[in-house]
Amino acid sequence: MISYAGRNRQTVNFLKAMCFDRPEWTPCAVHFLPATWMQYRGDLEALVLAHPRIFPSYRKGSVDFDFKKMWSPLYELGRHTDCWGTVWNNIARGFDSQVEREPLADWAAFADWRRRLPDPLTDAEFEARPDWDQVARDMAAARERGGLAAGGGLMHGHFFMRLYYLRGFENLMLDIASEEPRLEELSAILTAYNAAVVGAYLERGAEIMYFGEDLGMQTALPISPAAWRRVVKPSYQATFGPCRDRGVPVYLHSDGHILEIIPDLIETGVRVLNPQIRANGLAGLREVARGKVCLDQDLDRQLFPFTGPAGIREHIGEVFEGLNLKKGGLMFKAECGPDVSLENIDAICCTLEELCKPPDLRT
Numbered sequence: 158m159i160s161y162a163g164r165n166r167q168t169v170n171f172l173k174a175m176c177f178d179r180p181e182w183t184p185c186a187v188h189f190l191p192a193t194w195m196q197y198r199g200d201l202e203a204l205v206l207a208h209p210r211i212f213p214s215y216r217k218g219s220v221d222f223d224f225k226k227m228w229s230p231l232y233e234l235g236r237h238t239d240c241w242g243t244v245w246n247n248i249a250r251g252f253d254s255q256v257e258r259e260p261l262a263d264w265a266a267f268a269d270w271r272r273r274l275p276d277p278l279t280d281a282e283f284e285a286r287p288d289w290d291q292v293a294r295d296m297a298a299a300r301e302r303g304g305l306a307a308g309g310g311l312m313h314g315h316f317f318m319r320l321y322y323l324r325g326f327e328n329l330m331l332d333i334a335s336e337e338p339r340l341e342e343l344s345a346i347l348t349a350y351n352a353a354v355v356g357a358y359l360e361r362g363a364e365i366m367y368f369g370e371d372l373g374m375q376t377a378l379p380i381s382p383a384a385w386r387r388v389v390k391p392s393y394q395a396t397f398g399p400c401r402d403r404g405v406p407v408y409l410h411s412d413g414h415i416l417e418i419i420p421d422l423i424e425t426g427v428r429v430l431n432p433q434i435r436a437n438g439l440a441g442l443r444e445v446a447r448g449k450v451c452l453d454q455d456l457d458r459q460l461f462p463f464t465g466p467a468g469i470r471e472h473i474g475e476v477f478e479g480l481n482l483k484k485g486g487l488m489f490k491a492e493c494g495p496d497v498s499l500e501n502i503d504a505i506c507c508t509l510e511e512l513c514k515p516p517d518l519r520t
Contacts (some may be wrong), residue, residue, distance in 0.1 A: 158404070159364055165303030167213070167518055172305075174485045175406060175429055175451045183481070183513035184453075185489040187211055187505055191232050192251030193226045196495040198222040202498055208506040213518040224251065230283045239282040239312075240275035243322045251495075261323045264339055268462040274346060277353035282312045294360035300364070308363030310354045312371055313410075316392045320345055326379075327442040333384050340388070348392040355396055365406045368397075373413020375436055382417040390418075401426030408453070416441045423450050431490060435459050439479045447480050453488040454480060456505070466504035473508045489513060 158176055166181075173180035178226040194201060202220065205212045214464070230237045231254040237245045240260055242260035246317050246415045247253070260270055279286055296306035314322060320343065321329040332340040355366060378385060397407045406428035414436045415422070421428060432442065446452055464472070473489075491505050509515075 159305070159406070163303060163304075164301070166306050166516075171488075174488055177448075177482070177485045178452070179483065180485045182515045183477075183487055183489065185211065185491075185509040185513040185515060187491045187493065187502070187509070190251060190492070190494050191227060192249070192303065193493055193495045193497070194220055194222055195224065195251050197499060200499060201502070204503055204506070206502075208510065209519055210510050210515045210517050211506045227251075237283060238279045241282070241319070241323060242270060242273075256322050256496060259321075259323055259325045259328075261343070262325050262328060264337075267339060267343070271346070275350065277350040278357060281310065286310070289357060289361060292358070296362050296364075300362075306362050306364040307367060308355070308358030308361075309367045311351055311356060311368060315351050315368060315387050316344075316347055316370060316396070318370055318385075320344070329510055330379070333380055333388055344388065344392060348395050351365070351392070351396045352399070356399060358362075359399060359403060359405060363491050365408060366397075366400050367408045369410040371412040372413045372418065373411065373436055374431075375414065375505065377414050378417060382421075383419055386421060390421055393422070398424035412436070412455075416445050419445045419450065429488070431455055433458075434476055439476060443479050448482060448486060451486045452480060453490050456489060456491045458492055458494070461491075461493060461501055461505070464499075464501070466500060469501055469504040470508045473505070473512065477512045505519075 159172055161172060164172070170180045170182060171184050172178070189201065197204075199222070202217065202222075205215050206217060209215075224232075229234050231245055231247060232251055234247050234250045237247070239245065243256055244258040244260075245254035246257040247255075261267055278289070290480070296308070299306050312319075314368065323343065324332060324340075327397050329340075331337075354448045358366065372385075372389070380388070391411050407426045408429040408431070408470060409422060409427045412429040412433055415432055416437050419430065419432075427450060429451045430446065432446070433455045434442070442452065442454075454476060455474065458474055460468065477487075477489075489509060491509070493502050493505070
């Protein structure tokens, strides 16, 4: 377990929640797409400033409402080609891009594609990787401030999604069903890249590693659990295993229905899981995950635009009641797009303040 010594109050509370060690409050956070900031601008900032218990580090002017520099090229208009050769297209600035062309849609391109593989230590998806010495210094500085040395560096969709970013979704489904032998080689290439990046962060002192990958669809896995264990799990074991072996917690975000593989994710080293409530259901998460892995529970983004404050309070209260344990193991995350009203965003913040009881960390 990571030592609490020298950590600030917020970090200690996060660690206690993760480790089922009776946290002082239930950690909670509210996030906004760039498009949400671009739409509401100063009105959203005023709301954020009115909720310092939810946004303790926000200061007036922290966000450029026009996003002259997006947090990812994929949120900018136009076409973007990543280091693997996948072409993305964005038609709505402030939202994410979609894949427009997969470089391995035809396996005939595989031999030539293999000759130009990215270097995991120098090539990130859309730019050169930061200097590794600077990464080490930044993580050391985070520890000195009382926080956690957090590592990442893999794009959302680092393996399973990357397979269909390269092959196309239908092609990948056929590859898995037919046990296409070239898929094994492609998987090995992606796994080696991912493991090298993770290893570089671990060598420089990472204390927690963050990953994002949407493994499920609305009501089911896209492939059977058996196929998932055959195709995806070995890569997760190779990528997450070194973290688990060093006692470094793995945080994994996944959209979609993943109930059947949550035990497998825990086995690979996942310590904090960020699943969707609607896709998995409260009863399913309560049975499969509650008390077994720390849940940074994603609240229902599909509900937020279509209800009112009363519906917001009812939803968050139901999830809190269903998943909360006195010993911890629960956090909350809410993401709001521009289709969520300011009134509902305020209701989300007020309800989280009431139930999770975060303190005002400015004092």
